[in-house]
Amino acid sequence: MAAAQVKPERQQNGGSSSLLSVFLFDCRLGKSSCEEKTLHVRRGYKEFHADICKAFGIKPSEVFVVSTTNREELTETNFNGIIKDGITLYILKTIDQSLPSSTQERINFLPHYDTLVKSGMYEYYASEGQNPLPFALAELIDNSLSATARNSGIRNIQIRLLFDESLGKPAVAVIDNGKGMSSIQLKNWAIYRLSKFRRGYEAYSDDVGYVRPPPVARSLNSDISYFGVGGKQAVFFIGHSTRIITKTSGSQDVHEFLLSKEDFEKKEKNRESIYDGYIRNRKPADFSHVSEDDKNLRNLIMEEKDKENFTAVIVTGVQAEHIQFLKNFRHLWVTQLAHIYHYYVHGPKGHILGKPRTTPFSCIDIEVYIYEKAKAPKILNLREIKDDMQTLYINSAADSFEFKALVEREGVVEGIIRYHPFLYDKETYPDDPYFSSKDKDDIDDIDDDCFIVEKEARGKRPIFECFWNGRLIPYTTIHEFDWCTIPKKRGLLPTECYNRISGVLFTNDKFEVSTNKLTFLDLGLKLQDKNTIFTRVMNCQDQRVKIDREFALWLKECHEKYDKQIKFFGFKGVITRHDV
Amino acid sequence: MAAAQVKPERQQNGGSSSLLSVFLFDCRLGKSSCEEKTLHVRRGYKEFHADICKAFGIKPSEVFVVSTTNREELTETNFNGIIKDGITLYILKTIDQSLPSSTQERINFLPHYDTLVKSGMYEYYASEGQNPLPFALAELIDNSLSATARNSGIRNIQIRLLFDESLGKPAVAVIDNGKGMSSIQLKNWAIYRLSKFRRGYEAYSDDVGYVRPPPVARSLNSDISYFGVGGKQAVFFIGHSTRIITKTSGSQDVHEFLLSKEDFEKKEKNRESIYDGYIRNRKPADFSHVSEDDKNLRNLIMEEKDKENFTAVIVTGVQAEHIQFLKNFRHLWVTQLAHIYHYYVHGPKGHILGKPRTTPFSCIDIEVYIYEKAKAPKILNLREIKDDMQTLYINSAADSFEFKALVEREGVVEGIIRYHPFLYDKETYPDDPYFSSKDKDDIDDIDDDCFIVEKEARGKRPIFECFWNGRLIPYTTIHEFDWCTIPKKRGLLPTECYNRISGVLFTNDKFEVSTNKLTFLDLGLKLQDKNTIFTRVMNCQDQRVKIDREFALWLKECHEKYDKQIKFFGFKGVITRHDV
């Protein structure tokens, strides 16, 4: 490769030009304003001094000092240490005189590379004892959902945990059969905070401008990008090096980009431009640049043969504790992902156990592959998970109540409330492993003298889980609304019925979420707004009715129809029936 | 000012050099690898074509195409649109041939300026109905606390709300009498993610390297910087333009820097380097660059006369809803700030009403000034607030129990539990306006048939509020520890006593918080760790005793000593005594 140097972004200490430019302000007293001139530094202090005298017409007899803007006097000794390309200097009568007029000092404030490298480190936090790693993985799944949104056939998203050390260093890969990226789009992937809304501008232009997708049920629009940071935050939360390999349909070339902490550190050390890099363009399945030891990567690249379009995000330098968690708590995090993407995987009606899949949504396959040494690979499809919270809620519900909330101008929230009846001798309300069960214990334990049946079913849990563009926002819950809470005055039916409801809210993109997609910014506040209108939805039709009355009637009906309270008393001992 | 052009960071479309460089890979089939050469573009397509033939020794008879890496063929028509400085091009036999070997395409992925401009927009979210604006203000107060840490006299931090429109556009200013910044430090302020730990490196070096302060009681170390993003996030959450004015002690000059959304937009439009800018260096009190209309700013600059060192952060373009909130909910947010900085303002023992201030901490003044048209300015000192939650807890407590938790290597958590007794006819446990009171209502309302006195005092609130380096992290609470929760088996004393305790945890910087400083990353998980050791602290001495037993005994003592349950029954009517 011919040695060719791209003009670098100006770094404070960077620059490889032979002649340095410095900016000089003549601030000697007596002038009304400081004249500015640019000088090139030819050699040492002496020549520089002479050049200054010449440029500003200073007589040899005149006494003056040259100083930095921090009033450090330039001398023969410190000259080489101080002079840098683009530095601003003063010509002063005395080092501590005040400035006759203001001066403009040129600065460069390029974001530090930690902007990328540490972008995820302090974003994904634990709440209620949840390890946030699945939420970082979710960012990559979000991107794959967007990328596969217009697939004509099956949408396939694979999370591959390459933990067989005999095949190379551990890696976490997310691979989809989505539309892929051109090299411009791949470059744009790496631009921090370049959101889809900014792509129109020519410097970035990589596609037609952003078009907001039309409204769909449960806002399952696959449009889960917003900030231009998710992928970067996720990969640097998981590990410290990421390779993205991608190909668009019809393209001859695969594009590959490596972004790593190590590489940034090297560039800083060598005073190279921090945000310059290379994309490798190559034939599909050409792994000649990959070392023989890295069998995992070679295998992945070999798979390119059979793919028309795809994107693979391969994270290495994975933190040891993440590997442990992914290995040892597989069921936990896979179930959590099944929860987050429940409605993408199962469609707007969710996971109805025992019912064959028919909806168009059945074509999103999100699969987890785990490879470990001397073990058969483990494959899980999120669709097969049966104990994620939404599956539990849906399948223990006897009836449901649908509604809609209209907020401000275009904010639409679809809602469902489900009734989990009391059957025979117990509540059917599902347990949430993440909802601090201590709170429920509290109640169980203090009931020696007072049986609080009212609190048992839901306990202290909020009613509503909240989905944004169809995807769970895990740390925001909505406790209740005025119209579905236990009424102040004793009403039509036992208060415990109010604790037998669970709910889901589906918002569209008019509601904002935080950059880590863990919380809504102000969903709760907006729903409380007095202008928010709630309507009941029956058979897909909005009903102009009083929601509170409707809800109370529905709840009453649920209670009368589904709650079956049978109490056995007077226990007389166990009888074994021999006649059956 | 002489027109002088600093070499810009390379922008995708930027660059003002007359001769463009492009990188050409000869990818014609038959070669085993693609040779690369750099060419300068002299004039139009024809000359370029000729130059290519010459450079690569291509015979005039040979048919070839030149294309972009996205395989768009270069033609006379699109030449000017495609050719940009630093672009990579291919020489191909046919436009859709595959590459004989991989090519390296140069890219630049400079973070978008939204990195700064939108840094705070999706960070400060609402929780429990709290407007997050005070938490953004807190970032600026954090910075001022750090800056004033080594003041010898009074540490003064003023939040000035300049809302008198006759004096200029509305502004929010935070002004401190701290150490100020040199122009290098001011430049570093603007560098996104440049944390204090990176300052050692020469490009940034602006001070001695970071020195971790020695341990102090309650970790009140004033060292509340961590990520290099807080100030930027805060100012762009509050408004869209920020002026920082600062001076260090002994310096002749004031340094002033303006960072604004508008400015970024202008630079993008003019294809200028996004992260290049100017610092204005000038005499103190020189406001000649400020328009006459902007009386607010002129007045602030005039104040510089009397100050040896200071920093003023002045945010304009303040969002209308923020102004409304700041005006209309003054008591709310001032109290919230008093809560966040309770221990900085009152010292490690907190706000003991009626006791004169004596501790060394009494010298931090955090003041709020509100200026509105035709109103007298309103001044509030956070120290005077009497109804922030910590003041309420401290002053309604009858006794306290101190402990320490040692986590992993260097993690230290100091803890206090306070007992709020039942007095005569009611609980003295203070109400929290932010803790969704609906939950408490629930309980009050269902008590027709069952009086649950156990739940009344604290309700469902978690026991512990958590402070990091002495400053409240508002959205992380710790519910309880095993040893201070209601025991499974009925114990020594009534369960309601366990609901009469409030608590505070003070962590040092070995615990991590999220970049928005709203939550701890994993404090809860770490405290639950089985290796975490709890010890009781009495008279500043760690006691090697069983914490659970100690706590139970203390609680029992509190109950016996302080709870005074007097019930009046048999009401006979009101009697007016005429003899007193």
Ligand SMILES: Nc1ncnc2c1ncn2[C@@H]1O[C@H](COP(=O)(O)OP(=O)(O)OP(=O)(O)O)[C@@H](O)[C@H]1O
């Ligand atoms: N799997 C993928 N397939 C195709 N394009 C992708 C893929 N992943 C990312 N991209 C592209 O890279 C861009 C950047 O992704 P990133 O997740 O960092 O930000 P974002 O999705 O735009 O916004 P957010 O911060 O909300 O995630 C995306 O907008 C998309 O254009």
Ligand SMILES: Nc1ncnc2c1ncn2[C@@H]1O[C@H](COP(=O)(O)OP(=O)(O)OP(=O)(O)O)[C@@H](O)[C@H]1O
């Ligand atoms: N009021 C001030 N006085 C002096 N220096 C300040 C002041 N405010 C900010 N600085 C300097 O600017 C730097 C950047 O501030 P900023 O709040 O953006 O990040 P940080 O405080 O370093 O980290 P964090 O993200 O935790 O807030 C600080 O580290 C400090 O050196």
Ligand SMILES: [Mg+2]
């Ligand atoms: Mg994304």
Ligand SMILES: [Mg+2]
């Ligand atoms: Mg800060």
